[in-house]
Amino acid sequence: MEQARRQIDELDQQIVALLEKRMKVVEQVIAIKQAQTREILDSEREEKVMEKVTNHVKHPQYRPCIQSIYEEILKCSKEYQASKMGK
Ligand SMILES: C=C(O[C@@H]1C=C(C(=O)O)C=C[C@H]1O)C(=O)O
Structure with missing residues (x-):
C-alpha cells in the first residue's frame, strides 16, 4: 500500500506541474484574445x-474518467480566462 501511494504522490506532483504549465500557456491565450478581441469560448x-x-x-476502460477530467480542465481554463479578462 505505502509503495503504491508513494507512486501516486509522485505522479500527482508531475500532473500538477503539467497543469501549471498548461495554465501558463493559457496566460498567452488570454493576451492574444484580449489583443484580438476574441471570445473566451472556442467550441470547435x-x-x-x-x-x-x-x-x-x-x-479504453480509462476513457470516461479521463474525458471527465478534461471537461473540468476546459471549464477551469475558461473560468480562469474570464476572471483575468474581467468577464
Ligand atoms: C485556451 C483556449 O480557450 C478555451 C479553453 C480551451 C482549453 O483550455 O484548451 C480551449 C478552447 C477555448 O474554449 C483557447 O481558445 O485555445
Missing part, C-alpha cells in the same frame, strides 16, 4: 482538444 477548438485527448488514451 474544444471539440478538437477532446478528440485528441480521447485518442491519446491507450486503455
Whole structure:
C-alpha cells in the first residue's frame, strides 16, 4: 500500500506541474484574445482538444474518467480566462 501511494504522490506532483504549465500557456491565450478581441469560448477548438485527448488514451476502460477530467480542465481554463479578462 505505502509503495503504491508513494507512486501516486509522485505522479500527482508531475500532473500538477503539467497543469501549471498548461495554465501558463493559457496566460498567452488570454493576451492574444484580449489583443484580438476574441471570445473566451472556442467550441470547435474544444471539440478538437477532446478528440485528441480521447485518442491519446491507450486503455479504453480509462476513457470516461479521463474525458471527465478534461471537461473540468476546459471549464477551469475558461473560468480562469474570464476572471483575468474581467468577464
Ligand atoms: C485556451 C483556449 O480557450 C478555451 C479553453 C480551451 C482549453 O483550455 O484548451 C480551449 C478552447 C477555448 O474554449 C483557447 O481558445 O485555445
